Amino acid sequence: MASTSSTESSTDAPGTSNSIPESNQLVITMADKTKVPEEEYARGGFLRVNPGQFINHHQLVKYLGRGTFGTVWLTKHTESGTYAAMKISKSNITCPDAAGREIQFLENIDSRGGHPNIVKLMEKLVTHDIGIGHVAMVFEVLGPNLESVIFDSGRTFPVEVVKRVSRQLLEAISFVHNRDIIHMNIKSSNVMLAISENNIKNLVSNPDSSSNRYDIDLTKADARIVVKLADFGHALYSYENMPDRHLETNCLFRAPEQFLTTNYDTALDMWSFGCMLYEMVAGSLLFPCKQYFLDHDRVHFMLMANRFGPITLADFEDGLRPEFLENFNDDGQMNVEDMGEPLPNFFEMAQQEGWSAEDANDFSTFMHLLFKYNRGERITADEALRHNFIRSNGVRQAEEAPAVPPLALDYPEAEEVFDRVVPLPDDEE
């Protein structure tokens, strides 16, 4: 059996094996996103483009998907023949602003040497349609996002894969946090799987845009998997003061201080990371709150308190939003309803997945450190990388080498170094 360390120090790209039987391939369906609805092209909306069309020296090959920001296309460089993923923003006021901020953060990260677990921006350009500007960002081609992998494939990961993915993401989060950047939008749909040349070839040659097939076998403990943190469109510098910025992000991953206070810091990304880790293990949402449109906050806090204990005012006095003061009783505890039946604890949940008692115990203690209500007590990314759950069953290699090597692309016709797709965020931000 290949050890974790040999997997991660390997120079092979993930998913390069041709021997994976079809049943173990990852099949990601695109559901209803294969076409852009006509109304999306209205003023302020998407750029109307078609396969075969050129944007500067990139020819559009295939529509890959869309999100709230715009569309994503597989492109081919007219001179080098390099495939890339082009994210074309809408033209309304907020999208070029978000794109501009994302570019600024990605260029900052790149100027500090970049990180193997953070998407790399290859090029930025502005294209025009009847005088209206659309920002286009060119990324390496990446595979499916973690949300699709978890929820579309219906597979749960072996503990070794959970740890490997977690370690890579924590390396990326540590990198940005140590540079005063808060990602602000860490969630499974913003984590992309790197793919091999063969997978890119399959993507190019598959005329069907309703589903994509990848030679990535996540059912095996030694599965080669490289993940990349994407979408810095909501990122902030920790010294910026933008108290309402966080309200744009998906509530499922939102830390309690983001609801309750105007003060926050890098610790909020760790709460979000914990929500994503839960999804990887359980294959379900930690806070299934979205169906409660009218009474969302009450339900979300109820789920939180039933999972992690009473929410106390003392943990949120720093910058408490005044409208929440009435939620707390005279003893400084938030009033929430009891859910009756206790939720399964993390230890039991991990054991149900077949994990050893040791792994389940490490997981449980780790989760409770990620979900400290008080952001000052919450585990940091650097501390998390030293936690036994992350360190065990695979040596942490960051000191000697990057968590993952740059992808070695063995497709003989391609000399370029790239690998990436852009996030296809799918939330009502």
Ligand SMILES: [Zn+2]
């Ligand atoms: Zn919620």
